[in-house]
Amino acid sequence: MNTPCPKVGIVSLGCAKALVDSERILTRLRAEGYDISASYDGADVVIVNTCGFLDSARAESLEAIGEAIAENGRVIVTGCMGGDEAAIRAVHPSVLAVTGPHQYQAVVEAVHQAIPPQHDPKLSLVPPEGLHLTPSHYAYLKISEGCNNSCSFCIIPDLRGPLASRPAADILGEAERLAEAGVKELLVISQDTSAYGLDLRHAESNWRGRPVRAHLTDLATALGDLGIWVRLHYVYPYPHVDEIIPLMAEGKILPYLDIPFQHASPNVLKTMRRPANQEKVLGRIRSWRETCPDLAIRSTFIVGFPGETEEDFESLLIWLEEAQLDRVGCFKYENVKGAPANALADHIDEDVKEERHLRFMEAARQIADSRASAKVGKVLEVIIDEVDEEGAIGRTKADSPEVDGEVYINGETDLSPGELVDVEIEAAEDYDLWGTLVARKTPARRRR
Numbered sequence: 475m476n477t478p479c480p481k482v483g484i485v486s487l488g489c490a491k492a493l494v495d496s497e498r499i500l501t502r503l504r505a506e507g508y509d510i511s512a513s514y515d516g517a518d519v520v521i522v523n524t525c526g527f528l529d530s531a532r533a534e535s536l537e538a539i540g541e542a543i544a545e546n547g548r549v550i551v552t553g554c555m556g557g558d559e560a561a562i563r564a565v566h567p568s569v570l571a572v573t574g575p576h577q578y579q580a581v582v583e584a585v586h587q588a589i590p591p592q593h594d595p596k597l598s599l600v601p602p603e604g605l606h607l608t609p610s611h612y613a614y615l616k617i618s619e620g621c622n623n624s625c626s627f628c629i630i631p632d633l634r635g636p637l638a639s640r641p642a643a644d645i646l647g648e649a650e651r652l653a654e655a656g657v658k659e660l661l662v663i664s665q666d667t668s669a670y671g672l673d674l675r676h677a678e679s680n681w682r683g684r685p686v687r688a689h690l691t692d693l694a695t696a697l698g699d700l701g702i703w704v705r706l707h708y709v710y711p712y713p714h715v716d717e718i719i720p721l722m723a724e725g726k727i728l729p730y731l732d733i734p735f736q737h738a739s740p741n742v743l744k745t746m747r748r749p750a751n752q753e754k755v756l757g758r759i760r761s762w763r764e765t766c767p768d769l770a771i772r773s774t775f776i777v778g779f780p781g782e783t784e785e786d787f788e789s790l791l792i793w794l795e796e797a798q799l800d801r802v803g804c805f806k807y808e809n810v811k812g813a814p815a816n817a818l819a820d821h822i823d824e825d826v827k828e829e830r831h832l833r834f835m836e837a838a839r840q841i842a843d844s845r846a847s848a849k850v851g852k853v854l855e856v857i858i859d860e861v862d863e864e865g866a867i868g869r870t871k872a873d874s875p876e877v878d879g880e881v882y883i884n885g886e887t888d889l890s891p892g893e894l895v896d897v898e899i900e901a902a903e904d905y906d907l908w909g910t911l912v913a914r915k916t917p918a919r920r921r922r
């Protein structure tokens with residue numbers, strides 16, 4: 475026997491924008507398998523989307539909430555008046571949850587709490603923003619597959635084929651749906667983000683009635699219009715990356731670049747089959763930082779590559795010291811089945827690889843520590859990732875989830891994941907920071 479679908483009723487007050495908000499909430503709930511009830515008594519829970527523009531609208535909202543409580547009893551409040559939770563709870567303390575305007579994700583979560591969604595493979599459609607394994611406030615946005623390079627240690631081009639970019643409108647549509655579903659941070663990924671669109675000859679596609687080229691500069695500009703954090707990963711320092719830095723300085727996208735340099739010695743880079751002009755790269759890093767002083771650069775390196783001499787390794791340490799990278803990961807070289815590097819001469823002993831790895835990580839830690847210490851005393855914007863009984867843990871714009879540092883805000887237990895806050899930094903150690911809450915911020919919102 476089939477169990478009936480949980481039913482949600484909605485009372486939508488206010489303007490057309492509020493009505494669109496109600497439609498979005500219902501669309502999302504319907505896609506999750508909820509039924510929509512046209513009457514109070516047929517609903518398992520009722521959402522009241524309020525208006526708080528005028529006093530008369532606030533009075534009408536409070537009256538509508540009272541009516542829904544009297545008729546149904548299980549009420550979730552959202553919309554403009556939801557921004558004033560105290561006023562609502564003063565009159566109607568029994569409401570199940572109160573969320574503010576445009577907080578689609580929070581409303582949907584409140585409905586989940588009140589009546590958990592049922593899984594029915596015939597009815598539970600995938601939500602428009604797709605299924606995600608990340609926490610609901612950030613999401614990865616893959617802009618292309620495959621790779622046209624032929625680094626000697628890598629078999630990804632064999633496994634995934636040559637570069638295949640998605641049209642810009644396709645990516646921007648997905649990004650927009652994610653933002654509408656409550657995602658606050660997009661992590662742009664690919665094998666080679668700077669090469670985006672080369673295979674499409676940078677063809678234009680239409681987004682929001684205007685043409686957008688399949689080119690990193692245009693894509694980053696359009697993503698910057700969504701009003702949420704946008705972070706670029708796997709960027710190679712092609713010349714047009716210079717065009718992205720002003721977008722970071724303007725605050726359109728995060729001042730963060732993840733560039734997998736892999737090494738700095740010209741000999742090693744040559745056998746890795748990667749471009750080998752790290753001196754020039756140092757000059758560009760300097761000029762990027764002049765344009766955007768807050769720029770954080772993350773990178774990964776391989777030590778113990780076949781043929782790497784002590785001199786090559788030391789030149790890498792010197793380069794690292796000059797580049798003053800903010801975040802660094804390091805791998806000891808390993809053969810990958812099918813990779814050309816396996817056949818190179820002069821493979822390095824494991825104990826030498828281990829010793830270089832330790833030296834490299836210590837040098838990187840010291841740089842990160844001094845760069846983190848320079849943040850003490852500053853007020854930084856932080857996105858909250860987790861809240862537990864001890865306080866909140868978040869990240870600054872310089873920290874990508876899972877791989878970079880964290881900010882610990884002790885004692886702040888009523889913040890929520892995805893919330894943006896200002897934090898005064900009081901202490902730093904290695905990659906992490908500790909601070910106190912200065913202000914809670916309304917998340918940036920996209921304008922139509």
Ligand code: SF4
Pocket residue numbers: 621622623624625628629630631665666
């Ligand atoms: S390491 Fe990266 S850039 Fe090089 S071939 Fe592999 S996927 Fe492409």
